[in-house]
Amino acid sequence: MNYKRTLVAFLALVLVLAAFPALAQETIVPGETYTGTLEASNAQYSFSAAAGDLFVFALNSDDFDAKVEVYDGNGNLIAEDDDSGEGRNALLAFPVAEAGDYTLRVTSWSGEPSGTYTLETQQVTPVAVPVDGSVELATDGANPLYAMFEGEAGDVVNVWAIxxxxxxxxxxxxxxxDGEQVGEDDDNGPGTNPYVRRLVLPNTGSYLVTVSPLFxxxxxxxxxxxxxxTDKLFVDEAGITVTLGELNETEVFTMNAESGASYIITISSASADVSYRLEIRDGSFFGPGASVNDISLLGVGYTPSFGGEIEFVLDYSAFGSSNEFTVNVQQLSE
Structure with missing residues (x-):
């Protein structure tokens, strides 16, 4: 007998069992509502899903800060939500990447919930949205709304809701x-409508779009x-002029940068009586940038730590008016 191999298998089993303590698991029937009472403990439910399914779980409690978690068959945490529902309640839209058996865990932000809860379950068919098209989503009091579209890795898209x-x-x-969020927005469209600008899709496949009220x-x-x-909007020393505030209040630019080189990003506003913000997306937690009020010309120095394509964002506080901006990027001589 290979004792080392047996020991490794035993330890792996122990780790999986540790992720799921010996609790009775009720099987979820989509569309059903489940209630329970917890005393500094967690509850678990099981369900099976096919690739491409979309499940929505709403966990509500007046007694604790509700949190819902989803684990795959190997005990890996693959999705969770804490406060996307009303107040401190959880609301999780779970798009299924791989067919299999899953475990849903009812818990709290503290990890030791005490009190009663209600778990609402749904299996939802998102509305298909054609790329380079639009659909009207009837609300009928529903909250949120779910839609989906297909894309290729590297595609650049604009997504907005009115x-x-x-x-x-x-x-x-x-x-x-992979269940990863790749884009979100609140009010970069006209008025208080959301607009995600020049999103580069990381994967080939389906994307879930959730539309919900801010409050x-x-x-x-x-x-x-x-x-x-659409396409990436490349900018260099020749510059480019854009108008913001009509449909979108944000524009995303791409610059080709050399590691360690010094650049200055210049923004010239047609009006001096405006507010706008520049943010450089270079992967750092607090990306370099600047926010200004009532200034028609802004220059921001930047030295990237890596070479390649780097995005930066111009965010205009439109307040119902449009404005022209001219943007250019110049590499400084050594």
């Missing part, structure tokens, strides 16, 4: 491949969800 009732909405975009309320009327393909 409420016909001028409701303050937000959107999030999640890849079905705890029911959506009314209808939502127009739009998706269009």
């Amino acid at each position: 409420s016909n009732n001028d409701e303050d909405t937000k959107i999030s975009i999640v890849s079905f491949n 705890d309320r029911e959506l009314t009327g209808s939502i127009s969800l739009n998706i269009e393909t």
Whole structure:
């Protein structure tokens, strides 16, 4: 007998069992609601899913800060939510990447929930949105709304939603491949509508778009969800002029940079009576940038720590008006 191999297998089993203590697991039937009472403990439910399924779990409690977690068959935590529902309640949209058996864990932010809870479960079919097209999403009091689109790795898309009732909405975009959120926005579109600008898709496959109200309320009327393909907007010393505030208040630029070289990013505003912000997305926690008020010309120095394509964002506080900006990037001589 290979004792080392047996010991490794035993330890792996112990780790899986540690992730899931010996609790009775009820099988979830989508559409059903489950209730329970916890005393400094957790509850677990099991469910099976096919690749491409979308499950929505709403965990509500007046007694504890609700949190819901999803584990795969190997005991790996692959999805979780704490406060996306009303107040301190959890609301998790779980797009399934791989067919298999899953465990849902009812817990709390502290990890030791005490009190009663209600778990609402749904299996949802998202509305298909054609790329370079739009759909009208009827709310009918539903909250949130779910849609999906197909994309190729490297595609660049704009995604925005328009409420016909001028409701303050937000959107999030999640890849079905790995469940990772790849984009979100609140109000970079006209008024209080969301707009995700020049999003580079990381994977080939399906993407889930969730449209929800910014605050705890029911959506009314209808939502127009739009998706269009576009390109990266490259900028250099020649410069480029854009108009912001009509459909989108944000523009995303791409510069080709050399590691260790020094650059100055210059923004010239047609009006001096405006507020805008520059953010450089170089992967650092606090990316370099600047926020200004009532200044028509802004220059920001930047020395990247790596070479290649680097994005930077111009965010204009439009307040209902449009404005032209000219942007250029110049490499400083050594």
